[in-house]
Amino acid sequence: MQTHIVPVGFDYDRLIAPLVREQLDVDRVILLEGAVGSEANVEYSRNLAEKLEKDYRNLLGAETERVVVADVYDYDEAFEQAFALINAELDSGCEVWVNVSAMPRTVSFAFATAAHSIMVEREGDRERIHTYHTVPEKYLETELAEELRKQVELLEDLEAGKGVDDRVDERLSTALDLLDEFDERGTTIGAKEIDGSHIVELPVASFSNVKPFEKVILFTLGEHGEFESVSELAQALARDMGEEYTDSFRSKVIYNVDRLGPGGKGYIEQEAHGKSHRTKLSRIGALWVRAHSAEDRETERP
Helix, strand or coil, X not given: CEEEEEEECCCCHHHHHHHHHCCCCCCEEEEEEECCCCHHHHHHHHHHHHHHHHHHHHHHCCEXXXXXXXXXXXXXXXXXXHHHHHHHHHHCCCEEEEECCCCCHHHXXXXXXXXXXXXXXXXXXXXXXXXXXXXXXXXXXXXXXXXXXHHHHHHHHHHHHCCCCHHHHHHHHHHHHHHHHHHXXXXXXXXXXXXXXXXXXXXXXXXXXXXXXXXXXXXXXXHHCCECCHHHHHHHHHHHHCCCCCHHHHHHHHHHHHHHCCCCCXXXXXXXXXXXXXXXXXXXXXXXXXXXXXXXXXXXXX
16 A cells, blocks of 8 residues: 655646556645635635646545644644654554655655655665655646746737737736846745744654664653753653652663763753753654654653
8 A cells, every 4th residue: 555645836747647657546635725825826726726736636546634733833743743753654554755845844854854764764664654845747836937038028018009008008018027036036936934943953863773762852852941060851751750869760761861862862952060060852852852743752651
């Protein structure tokens, strides 16, 4: 059984043509629809999803499901959603293919990173997880610009010698402005601020699996936030686990924090603070904790 998870943006061919041309067996398709953006963008994406839904059924005989991505610019939410979707499909026995060709890059990268994270955690399932991208045969932007230039020439000819109404003047002015912006800036304009920054850094998952005691440390940091020192973290762990706080237990915590830190798996950040080190989750560490349920935590206690 093959499940394809497909974020829908403004592409059609790249989301279905490779499956038809490669004659892949597609049993189930999960179409992701963005719910943020201009009304025209949302409507266009929704219409495209409807067309894809019909064609996946008619051309490939696939069962289809449409899932809404509430905020296509919220990387953390998209990562969590991807983590849950991919794991659910794997648990049901399906091979999972994630198409990252369309939708805003925030969603595509979140789904790609989540797929990679699951490959790390579920070593036995690595061969059943695939992330793929399809290169288009051509981009339409330049053709649209060229066609617009031809329309400008026509409007200029009309305006030059014949009495035309104000609509021609308006269309000509708009077309010239649009072409100026296209020539100067390309296909996009401006830089959108997300959560106080114009740069959305995408974290990379560790290549090593997380051990049981390391999981307890991560969950504890997720619950309590920053600790002023590793010793303070060790004391909290001892209390939560009902363990005696000894030098041996503290050394065990220090060792595992080092393995999870910047020189290891990258799930923990530390900042020198006098003779101590403030300890907290890194971005990918916070995502790891967010993606795992409280139920997982209870089963992972050593």
